[in-house]
Amino acid sequence: MFERMNPHKTAPELQKPMFALTKHISEHIDPVLFELVKLRASMINGCGHCVDIHSNDALEAGESTARLFGLNAWWEHPMFTDKERAALGLTDAATRFGEHGVPDDVFDAARAHFDDRELTYLVAGIGLINMWNRFGVTFQVTPPSALAHAG
Template sequence: MKARMNYRAANPQAFQAMFQLEKYVRESGVDETLLELVKIRASQLNGCAFCLDMHTKEARSKGETEQRLYLLNAWRESAVYTDAERAALALTEAVTLIAERGVPDEVYQQARAHFDEAELTALLMAIVTINGWNRLAIATGQIAPFSLE
């Protein structure tokens, strides 16, 4: 893969608008570890190597275990995730793949059982934001690995 452009430099105002949404998500009160799991799972579904590299590193730096990162692609068959995490991951998949079947009532109700309306809104904004970042990175050819240094 070859980088096509640096969208951040090409249009700083557009980047800042997107970054403000990311800033809201980070400050929304949603658990940091859960946010990273959501970002990683959406990035897996979207095939975004740049974001996978970034968010697996961020998850590790926040204390996430290798085992949970390795099993994330098969979270339904693993017992290492809480019920709330499972609900958030199911919602992440439904929203990320929304064109396939929408967001089924069962998935929404499962998430609603674990998150109040404000938390659910913040979680949805996190899912929307990572999907936006994935699309920007893939469309502009951002190259992994990403370095936090």
């Protein structure tokens, strides 16, 4: 895979508010949970660039490799809390909108663990990482680890 173009270089003025919004959302969501959400959405979307970034960011935030590996089967992995499962279920549903959007049971599970403000920020975070993924996948942005190994 070769990078088609790098949106950070071609439109830095667009990237700046996106980074600012990411930072703002991160101030309202538990940082480890936010990394899990960003990583899970990036896995679903097949964004190698974002998977690389958010797996490393999660490790730096104190996340374990066992939980990161278990993220692909979070619904049956015993190391995730009910709150994390609710957030990850919402991430899956809001990333893979079906014909009828986010099912009531998924939304209700998230609402049981997050107040309205937290839930609003969580959905904003899910939406924003999906936007970042659209850049990474469409432009085939090279993952930072691949750049480091290219040498």
